Amino acid sequence: MDRTPQMEWLSTSLYAHRGLHDLAKGVPENSRAAFDAAAEAGYGIELDTRLSADGEPVVFHDRTLDALTDNTGPVAALTAEELGRCHLLETAETIPRLQDALQVVAGRAPVLIEIKSHIQSIGLLEQAVRDVIDAYDGPCAILSFNPYSVRWFCKFAAHIPRGRTIIGLISTSGGMPIWRRLLLRSSAAMVRCDPHFYAYDLPALRRGRNRVPVIAWTVRSSHEQGIAQRRANSFIFENMKP
Template identity: 40%
Template sequence: MRSSPFALPDRLIATPAEKRVAFLRGRSFAHRGLHGAGVIENSRAAFRAAIAVGHGIECDVQAAQGGEAFVFHDDTLDRLTGESGALADRAAATLDTVALSGTDEMLPRLTEMLALVSGRVPLLIEVKAGHGGIGPLCVSVRRALEGYRGPVAVMSFNPEVGRWFADHAPRLTRGLVVSEQGKPRLRGTAERWLSLWRARPDFLAYDVRDLPSRFAARARRRDMPVLTWTVRDAAAEARATAHADAPIYERP
């Protein structure tokens, strides 16, 4: 097999830390908690449901005004609450009073979710940060994780998030979220390699629609775990089993 021109810098810059990633392999992770059937995503109830069946949890964090990390997927409140507008425009104390639609639960802070999980199952935290100022949210996540005892990793589409944690919390397991959807072949390939080198991830979280993928397969040959999202049906489950190390799933 011909050696890729990217192989040498790949080995030098992005070599994974095997001990940090062992907990990722052979697990199932509930996407935004085990939600559905009246249980809302990224809620305390969804987390408790995943813990009850012993599955890992994937969740998202967004920054309130000032950077405080809240467990919430969207950058606006409209879809999942009775409020509207950007989450980042609300102070943390205000968000503490905003209820998730159809529930008595208020928007949870990351610190609350960590206390709820308390190391009982593995946890993946996707840092929802654009390419602007990522510092306040990353600082909030790092502070929330200080003293946390349990298997946990952070991940993001934004390679600057991975780089931030590589520089400021190097012992924390970190991942790069990847999708090849809508990206021209040459440009997409270059973008993925540059993101890998910049983020220095310990694992990849890959779009299941892109599997099998040469990029993901190369990572696995280097013993870098590849998780895959979002597995929702039997066909996706088969791809995940064949081409990844763990699924991030939603039940039908």
């Protein structure tokens, strides 16, 4: 029996990284306004999820609140309601729950949901995200750097399209130390998670045919867009409109 979910939409959209954000216009990353702007412009959306203290998936990239909000400390230390009162980058926007973000999109655009989970707690965020997706009527997929997270979806939510995020040892994206990249690459080789697609950062893109669809990230210039168009089926972009 073929367990591959329907995902023809995956390669037909270009994805706004953390939404179509523009801080000069009061639209921060991973905000309701950024997701609405992306959907209105005809783009897909990539967003990040973490687990709140009361077990709800919220949309936020960093492990801590310090750099992006008017609060401090770990995201996981606050409830979803408390996080919902944290303002993003001195704007009126606050941290949304995943459910809130998808309600804003309302099926107008495909959504790629990045799972930010740890090996020690695999299953908690994943199950919470699965429950939200199952209640949502619109195209979406999950993806993660963590192969154990992708494997969880393979075993317990095979109906949801799943992707494996790959970062090269040399990356233009920054933000991840070399030791963590080495760890992710070695664990990916050992853990079978049967992804339906891959998300490669630009330096890690391979030439030639791919067995499954490939999404490139993160495109920030016309030059990088050209590379992504030649080597991938689609791409995630930021600070530009392709």
